[in-house]
Amino acid sequence: MSSLSLRPVTTAADRKRFVDLVRDVYRADPHWVPPLKSEVLGLITPGKNPWFEHAEAAFWLAERDGRPVGRISAQVDQLVLQHMGEGTGQWGMFELVDGETEAGPLLIAAAEQWLRNRGMTRALGPISLSIWDEPGLLIDGFEQPPTAMMGHHRPAYRPVIEQAGYGKIRDLFTYALDIREPLEPLAQRLIEAGKRSSRIRLREVDKSRFDQEARTILTLLNDAWSDNWGFVPLTESEIAYAGKKLKPIIFEDLVVIAEVDGAPAGFMITIPDINELTRDLDGRLFPFGWAKLLWRLRRPRVRRMRVPLMGVARKHQGGRLAGQLAFMMIEHCRANSVANYGASHGEFGWVLEDNGGMLAIADLRGSERNKVYRIYDKAL
Numbered sequence: 111m112s113s114l115s116l117r118p119v120t121t122a123a124d125r126k127r128f129v130d131l132v133r134d135v136y137r138a139d140p141h142w143v144p145p146l147k148s149e150v151l152g153l154i155t156p157g158k159n160p161w162f163e164h165a166e167a168a169f170w171l172a173e174r175d176g177r178p179v180g181r182i183s184a185q186v187d188q189l190v191l192q193h194m195g196e197g198t199g200q201w202g203m204f205e206l207v208d209g210e211t212e213a214g215p216l217l218i219a220a221a222e223q224w225l226r227n228r229g230m231t232r233a234l235g236p237i238s239l240s241i242w243d244e245p246g247l248l249i250d251g252f253e254q255p256p257t258a259m260m261g262h263h264r265p266a267y268r269p270v271i272e273q274a275g276y277g278k279i280r281d282l283f284t285y286a287l288d289i290r291e292p293l294e295p296l297a298q299r300l301i302e303a304g305k306r307s308s309r310i311r312l313r314e315v316d317k318s319r320f321d322q323e324a325r326t327i328l329t330l331l332n333d334a335w336s337d338n339w340g341f342v343p344l345t346e347s348e349i350a351y352a353g354k355k356l357k358p359i360i361f362e363d364l365v366v367i368a369e370v371d372g373a374p375a376g377f378m379i380t381i382p383d384i385n386e387l388t389r390d391l392d393g394r395l396f397p398f399g400w401a402k403l404l405w406r407l408r409r410p411r412v413r414r415m416r417v418p419l420m421g422v423a424r425k426h427q428g429g430r431l432a433g434q435l436a437f438m439m440i441e442h443c444r445a446n447s448v449a450n451y452g453a454s455h456g457e458f459g460w461v462l463e464d465n466g467g468m469l470a471i472a473d474l475r476g477s478e479r480n481k482v483y484r485i486y487d488k489a490l
Contacts, residue, residue, distance in 0.1 A: 119169035143385040160347035172213035180213035184221035199230030202238030214270035246483030257416040258384040276486035284459030287477035294475040297437040311369040324353035334421025363446040368435040376422040378439035383414040411452045
């Protein structure tokens, strides 16, 4: 076999090769959806992604006779150290071309050594690059295309990671359901009672006040998710960055804020499955892809909707009110998805395997667990 080498990614040209590798990895996979190259380049480039304000990362390419055959990242995030414990490093963005057997262990070993050199005593992965981006390795659900903002991986990666000494620490679930029918009777009774309550108000977001609305939602997110395993708060600059990225795919009738006694108490973001609109762009927005996408986003018609983010303020969690708010938001977005966008199916998640409250909500009549993503850990 020809010689294999690893080298760090240091230049803009290297980053482009790092991003482009996935085209060779998944070229023959009918379920893969090419990510937008500009989005991935922005993710891994300091100065563009505000995550780098509190974190550092290194990237490697594995090459065989000058041809990229694998890649990986390693990262140390100061907020992860604060919230998940000192010595917790991470790696991610792991890919290997089909048939490559040597590069995987070498890439993982390089990431681990980089983490050790920075005092890390534990490695979590894959996380690409943060819990808010694409966490976990797909281990079940390969036969379905990924929805927007979710990863897609080759089944061959699991044994490579496990043979490197990694064990499961958490699984993340997504759920699929037919959204053409209203929610079950018990949920409908809670919804109707909520509509009659003078304390509860459900409102759609106002994009003319987008920055303000985004801040309200992401502040709620930081509060609602703060007790979850793996939680790392979004910083002010990350909130602004996330809002700017999400704005083109935010539609007022699909994003709702629940208020209790006049104060924000919950939120739900539903988006059209943008992957359906970008699949034929081959990851390229230029020269014509951006115009096509903008045109399609004017009045998108999609089969699937996705709920990437949802939460209820901590002070309301654990009681009847939390479920009531959740079902009110779900039914509002479900009905609008069908009536205004022609959607017939939805995907909800990811949901942590030990998040009992959200698992109970996700277990709606007719829903099924359609994908499982796994995060591994290992002592270094």
